[in-house]
Amino acid sequence: MKQLPNLDQLRAWIAENPAASRRDIAKAFGIKGGAKIDLKAMLRELEGEGVLPRRRSKGGTGALPPVTVLEILAPDAQGDLFARAVEWRSEGPAPRILFLTRSDDPALGEGDRVLARVEAIRGPDYDYQARLMRKIGTNPARILGVFRKSAEGGRVVPIDKGADRDWRVAPHDTEGAQDGELVHAEPLGKGRFGPPAARIIARLGDPTAPKAVSLIAIHQHGIRDAFPDAVIAEADRAEPAELAGRSDLRDLALMTIDPWDARDHDDAIMATVDTDPENPGGFILWVAIADVAAYVRPGSELDREARRRGNSTYFPDRVVPMLPDILSGDLCSLHEGVDRPCIALRMVIDTHGNKLTHDFHRAMMRSRASLTYEQAQAADEGRLDDATTPLADGLRDLFGAYRALRYARDRRQPLDIDLPERQIVLSDEGRVTSVAFKERFDAHKLVEDFMVLANVAAAETLRERGSALLYRVHEEPSPEKMESLRELARESGFTLAKGQVLKTRHFNQLLAQAEGTEFDELINMATLRSMTQAYYNASNFGHFGLALREYAHFTSPIRRYADLIVHRALVSAHRWGDDGLTQWDLDHLDETAKAISEAERRSMAAERDTVDRYLAAFLTERVGAEFTGRVSGVARFGVFVKLDETGADGLVPIRAIGDEYFRHDPETQVLEGERTGFRISLGQRVKVKLAEAEPVTGGLALELLEVEGEAPARNPRGRHGRGRPVRRAVGKRRTGDAKASKKAKRKGR
Incomplete structure (x- = not known):
């Protein structure tokens, strides 16, 4: 018999296993025989505290204890939040629970579990x-995996790369799932021996189907991909906005510049030379943003659903939009040649x-053209087509204004990380046909600079008018991450300033040192990883990466709820109408910031996982092939490698490196062979063989062939036998002479 747990241990276990029965508790702690009497006394005490629900006689009406575990449900049509009791064993209907939130409560979403x-x-x-x-924490009832059938029912193999266990499914809990089918399951509690139990709650079809890749990510990360009927009905009733009460800007030569595959157009721009003699060489810039606030009114079904989603999520084969397509793809989208309501900014x-100055207008506009980045770039280089020829003067002024903005940008020194962006090209059937790296033009940077300036203007205006808003916040990196980056820079032969307050210009100096060298991409990637994650907040903490004191998202209200809040704040601040910020918006601003920041992280994870799965599917036919790459991560259990050809990340397990024991130094991120001194560190060039590609999880398993042209030790006498003498360590820190020589070469370029 095991020693009885104390009350704190019981409380902790019950909080982690809220659906467990008293028998489950006894099993978990190995309580048998007479000790069960003592355990029952302790459980009765916990019943009195409300930690454990009281037992009910069969057929009783039942009641909830004063303290219980609840699961948050989706808000209802009026925006009220409801919850269900996780533990409800009465035969009567489960009670309906209204969940009341306070302003300082954390953001809660559907599926979250709370003690209430x-x-x-x-x-x-x-x-x-x-x-x-x-x-x-979040409701654990979201196991996404592949069902494997057996005589005893079956098991669910999770698709997460990091999953360390399967889930056992009894025959009566399979819901008829077939072998190899993608399923959703929910856990039924932990057992002391063997895999934990689960039951199938949804069958999702063939996980290897080409278009199932993004569906897996949607289900795995809880992305809302179906609009409720009430939301669609409300969107279908929307009518085009009227000119009344708006400035008429339809004569301005505004144009949109977007990727060739853009699904919506929420920003249009133009520039003209300023003829004011007091501003020689200056420009007048216009940025017009779709007036989504005119269609998505506070407290409406559309508004509540947009807030739940937080943002649109983009996959190679589909978009999960924040707004229904009749709005995102039509009424709010700034299509060429049609009147569209906008909030326009003149700078x-x-x-x-x-x-020098800026002012906002609620207006009506008409886009002259919908151009791609490639078309705009070609026009700047003198290659006009039928669409850009009539806009030649306007495009010349746009790029002239952009080059003026570059002066200000160079003085401000925002973080200048340059990493290639992958583009996955799919066939009509959804299979990957190619993986390429997108070319980046001045046209991209032009639009970015216009949008950054507009976002700054929105934050400044609202701050000056004393309005509440959501800031886009990016805090400076932690000292620990800075030291790791500094160590990597030192290992690569570069320097990062120390002993002073770090600014973005110091990071840019490091990036400039690495530019054009074999460590270029590594230093860019490591610098990006050292940064904190940006988020939304009702308080202003500045934007470190952009080197700006105040910054707000204003330019993408079709796909980001934060921008819609800023639009409403501008409406209220300028008294343009009754569709500005409501008291509810103001009271829940902190909660909204937390909710949409979490939604953004979910979307990013779903998009990243989808790309990984598509890349794994693309590489399945090349298992056994050799690739070159660079070490992108070093861990105790192996080495991560980024492949040159596709940018895909794979893992070389520690067992596949060499026939010796490797010691891991987490501070320098180095693996070193105990017998030979063979070293593997960040940034080294490697040759690997693709051992396995798993499309369902997105995992790539690699075998290490060479590091900087040298093969790892293969010891015929076994992993720990004695054999060859210690040889030169690959990738050791450069000597002072070598560093000086490299530095002299860089200066002479």
Whole structure:
């Protein structure tokens, strides 16, 4: 018999296993025989605290304890938040629980689990009211995996690369799932021996089907991909906006410049030379942004759904939009030759790119053309086509204004990370036909600079008018990450300033040192990884990466809810109408910031996982082939390698490196062979063989062939036998003479 747990241990275990029975608790702690009497006494005490629900007689009406675990449900049509009791064993209907939030509560979404204090209050459509005590975590009932059938039912093999266990499914819990089928399952509690149990709650079809790749990510990360009927109905009732009450800017030569495969157009731009003699060489810039606030009114079904989604999510084969297509792809999209409502910003800059004045207008516009980046770039290089010839003067002024803005950008020194962006090309059937790296033009940077300036202007205006808003915040990196980057720079022969307050210009100096060298991509990637993640906040903490004191997202309201909030703030600040910020928006601003920041992270993870799976599917036919790449990560269990050809990341397990024991130094991120001194570190050039490509998980397993042209040791006498003498270590730190020589070469370029 095991020693009885104390009350704190029981509370912790029950919080992690809220659906467990008293028998499960006894099994988990190995309580048998007479000790069960003592355990029952402790459980009765926990019942009194509300940690454990009281037992009910069969057929009783049942009631919730004052403290219980709840699962948050989706908000209803009125935006009210409801929850369900995780533990409800009465035969009567489960009670309906209204969940009341406070302004300082963390953001809660559908599926989150909380410990809550509940009170029986009979409302018009609910039985209890609940308030948060603490957030327990996201509902674990989201196992996404492949079902493997067996005589005893089967098992679910999770598709997550990091999953370390399967889940056992009893015959009566399979829901008829077939072998190899993608399924959703929910756990049924942990057992002391063998795999934990689960039951199938949804069958999702063939996981190897070409177009299932993004569907897997959508389900895995909880991306909302189906609009409720009420949302679609409301969107279908939308009518084109009227000119009344708006400035008429339809004569301006505004144009959109987007990727060739853009699904929507939410920003249009133009520039003209400023004829004011007081501003020689200056320009007048216009940035017009789709007036989504005119269609998505506060408190509407569209608004609530957009807030839940937080943003659009983009996959190679589909988009999960924040707004229904009739809005995102039509009424709000700034299509060529049609009238569209917008919030337009007029800015005046001088010849050095400094913004002198700006003012906002609620207006009606008509785009002259929808250009691609390639068309705009070609026009700047003198290669006009039928679409750009009538806009030649306007495009010349646009690029003139861009070059003036470059002066201001160079003085400000925002972080200048340059990493290639992959483009996955799919066939009509959804199979990968090629993987390429997108070419980046001045036209891309032009649009980016216009949008950054517009976002700054929005933040400045709202701050000056005393309006609440959501800032885009990017805090400076931690000292620990800076030291790791500094060590990597030192290993690569470069330097990163130390002993002073780091600014973006210091990072740019490091990036400039690496430019054109074999470490270029590595230093760019490591610098990016050292940065903190940007997020939304109602308070302004500045934007480190852009080297800006205040910054807000204003330019993409079709695909980001934060921009819609900023638009409403501008509407309220300028008194343009009754569709500005409401009191509810203001009261829940912090909660909204947290919710949409979390939604953004979910979307990024889903997009990244989808790309990994498509790359794995693309490489399945090349298992056994050799590739070149660079070490992108070093861990105790192996080495991560980024392949040159596709940019895909694969893992060389520690067992596949060489026939000796490797010691891992987490500070320098180095693996070193105990017998030979063979070293593997970040940035080294490697040759690998593709051992395995798993499209369902997106995982690539590699075998290491060479590091900087040298093969790892292969010891015929076994991994730990004695044999060859210690040889020169690959990738050791450069000597002082070698560093000086390299530095002299860089200076002489």
